[in-house]
Amino acid sequence: MQKATVPRSSAYLTALSQEIERKLQKALNIPSHRLELLQQLFADIALEIDDRAREIILSKGEDADADEITESNLCFYDVLANHFLIKPENGQSILNLIVLLWSQSFASHIFALLFHKWLFEVPIENPEALLRYGSALVQGATNVFWIDIQTNSRRFLSLFRYLLEDVALVPTRLEKISLQARRDLFHLLSKFLFFYNFDHMLERFLKHFPIFTNTFLIGGPVDVFVIELTDQLQKLKVEPVLLHYLSSLRALQGLELRMTTSTRLKACLYSFTSPGGPMYPTRAVRHAAWGSLDLLFPVGQYPRHIISFFFRLLYPWYWPSTCWNLIKACITTILYSLLRLLFSSWERMTKSRND
Known part of the structure; x- marks a missing residue:
């Protein structure tokens, strides 16, 4: 029974590979439709x-590891990356076509998704090709991670997990790419570590950080x-992602930073606490920024709030919303106080009756 399922899965993946090769060849032959075809x-x-498709593909254990089989949001690039790792010859023609399309949009995206495991786990003898592949991987991964940012999704989580856990934290694999590619990779992972919810691995990640000349x-x-994270914060425009x-940022609590780095992070957070330009943050973002700022830099938090309040007085068009929010906050506080008083009185009355 098991032997009958092996050709079915293998044939399906081979057919997928041939279809990818056909589309790449078509994109190469028709320049006017190249962007559309690659997209x-x-x-x-x-x-x-x-x-x-899941039933067909995952019927064969050697093309997908146990962790990926249990994932509910398994994507085609996951199984294809494993397929090209196990059978590199099936992806060689695809790789050659991608190399011919290097300068085109989405070429690096496709390379990063299909060949990220192949790059680090299959022996490659050509040093010039390794240099090219390493830079293309970082560029492609950057592009697809930004797609996740813009859509507030985690479709490329498995790619990030592999680059973090199986590359950045494994020195023998990391050494396959050039020093510049390593630096770019760690900068990339620094930008998206919090987005993909790997803040619990921050300490391990920092211990494996390469030492650079500067x-x-x-x-x-x-x-x-923190510098990379600060730059990332200033580029974010999607409110749920920014929140x-x-x-x-609570994961940064207790870390020792240089004065310049600390000032840079503080200035970035402070820019999100005021309405209007240049960040134009929403009320939720402003409150979250104040919370992070007070948590990471507790010294001087009260003077900061007072100064911010007086600066808001310089913008009369914000007075109505400020007054309205202040009134709502006061009403909410009074209601909660009355409810607490009511419940505490009721508990005392109930307790006295029982006694």
Whole structure:
């Protein structure tokens, strides 16, 4: 019975590989439709596998590991990346076509999704090719992670997990790519570590951070991580994602930062506490930024709030909303106080009757 399922799964993955090769060849032959074809191919391999395809693909244990079998949101690129790792010859023609399309949009996206495991686990003898593949991987991973940011989804979580747990934390694999690619990879992981909810691995991640030549100027791993995180915060425009980042900043509590890095982070958070430009934060973002700012920098929090209040007085168009929110806060506080008083009185009366 098991032997009958092996060809079915293998044939399905081979057919998928041939279809990818066909679309890449078509994109290479038709320059006018190249962008559209590559975009469609990227969307296809990033799709979540439906139940019928899952039954066919995962019927063979060697093309998908046990962890991925249990994932409910398994995508086509997950199984294809494993397939090209186990059978590198099936992906060689696809790789050659991607190399010919390097300069095109979505080419690096497709390479990062399909060949991220192949790059680090299959021997590659050509050093020039390794240099090219390493930079393409970081570029492609950056692009797909930003797609997750913009859509507030975690479709490419498995790619991030692999780059973090199986590459960044494994020195033997990390050494396969160039020093510049390693630096870019750690910068990339620093930007998206909180987004993909790996803040619990921050300490391990920082211990494996490579030492760069400009450490004297910018600081150690913690400073580099916070600098990249600060730059990421200033680029975020999706409110739920920004709120998620701000709530995750509690993981930075207790870390020793350089004065310049600390000031940079403080200035970034402070820019989210005021309405209007340049960040134009919503009320929820402002409150989250104040919470993170007070948590990470408790010294001087009361003077900061007082100064912020007086600066708000310089913008009369914000007075109505400020007064309304203040009234709502006062009413809510009074209601909660009355409810607490009522319940405590009721408990005392009940207790006295029982006695």
